[in-house]
Amino acid sequence: QPSGNQAPDVGAGQKRAAVCFACHNADGISKIPGTPHLAGQERSYLENALRAYRDGQTRQNPTMNPMAKPLSDRDIVNIAAYYSSLARSGQGQK
Amino acid sequence: QPSGNQAPDVGAGQKRAAVCFACHNADGISKIPGTPHLAGQERSYLENALRAYRDGQTRQNPTMNPMAKPLSDRDIVNIAAYYSSLARSGQGQK
Numbered sequence: 001q002p003s004g005n006q007a008p009d010v011g012a013g014q015k016r017a018a019v020c021f022a023c024h025n026a027d028g029i030s031k032i033p034g035t036p037h038l039a040g041q042e043r044s045y046l047e048n049a050l051r052a053y054r055d056g057q058t059r060q061n062p063t064m065n066p067m068a069k070p071l072s073d074r075d076i077v078n079i080a081a082y083y084s085s086l087a088r089s090g091q092g093q094k
Numbered sequence: 095q096p097s098g099n100q101a102p103d104v105g106a107g108q109k110r111a112a113v114c115f116a117c118h119n120a121d122g123i124s125k126i127p128g129t130p131h132l133a134g135q136e137r138s139y140l141e142n143a144l145r146a147y148r149d150g151q152t153r154q155n156p157t158m159n160p161m162a163k164p165l166s167d168r169d170i171v172n173i174a175a176y177y178s179s180l181a182r183s184g185q186g187q188k
Contacts, residue, residue: 036139037182045130060152088131088182 008043013082016075019067020083028083029090040088046080055088102137107176109168110169113161114177122177123184134182140174 014026020026020038023031038046052059053068054076071079087094108120114132118124122133132140146153147162148170165173181188 007097014113030136030139032134036136037134038181041129042124042127042130044127046126048128058154088134088184090182 006051008077008081009074010078010085012034012074013078013080016071016081019081020079023063024083025090027090027092028086037081037090039086039090041084043080043084046084047076049052050076050080102171102175103168104172104176106168107174108170110165111173111176112187114173117157118177119184121184123159132177133180133184134188135178137174137178140177141149141170144174145170165188172188 017024017026023032023035024038028041030036049059050068050071053061053064054071056065056069059065069075085094086092111118111120117126117129118132120133123131143153144162144165147155147158150159150163151165153159162170179188180186
């Protein structure tokens with residue numbers, strides 16, 4: 001479930017997600033086979049995935065574990081909010 | 095990368111995916127927090143995820159490991175093709 005009580009900050013999530021754009025793109029539609037689209041993805045799923053990549057136990061991936069390692073709980077909530085706020089079609093904010 | 099040389103069979107994938115509909119829905123837009131939308135997701139990502147859940151090493155999830163366990167390589171290719179063929183908006187076939 002979404003962590004903490006502070007509301008997610010989509011703007012901060014967009015800034016913090018800049019490192020993700022290389023593969024997932026700012027619009028959340030990936031151009032790389034094997035890399036998932038994140039646009040409009042279910043928010044708590046994205047949070048859970050980022051936490052699992054950060055912890056490196058239940059989800060092991062050579063790219064995502066190091067990417068998620070430095071993320072704070074707030075970063076995770078904000079990044080998940082950012083990508084889930086995007087239109088599933090890939091045209092930016094819903 | 096997509097496995098084998100036979101073209102994926104979306105129709106067979108739709109049939110085999112019936113067990114997935116309970117959480118992911120036939121249109122690939124999930125109604126359950128924490129359960130990802132699959133509609134129009136990137137095909138080889140879905141294949142890789144299903145193989146990882148089936149193998150239970152790099153992706154451990156109490157729901158998805160047993161769900162993926164009985165899937166054959168063909169099932170995985172077809173199910174991934176089915177869900178990735180769906181409109182990202184959730185209105186069925188692209």
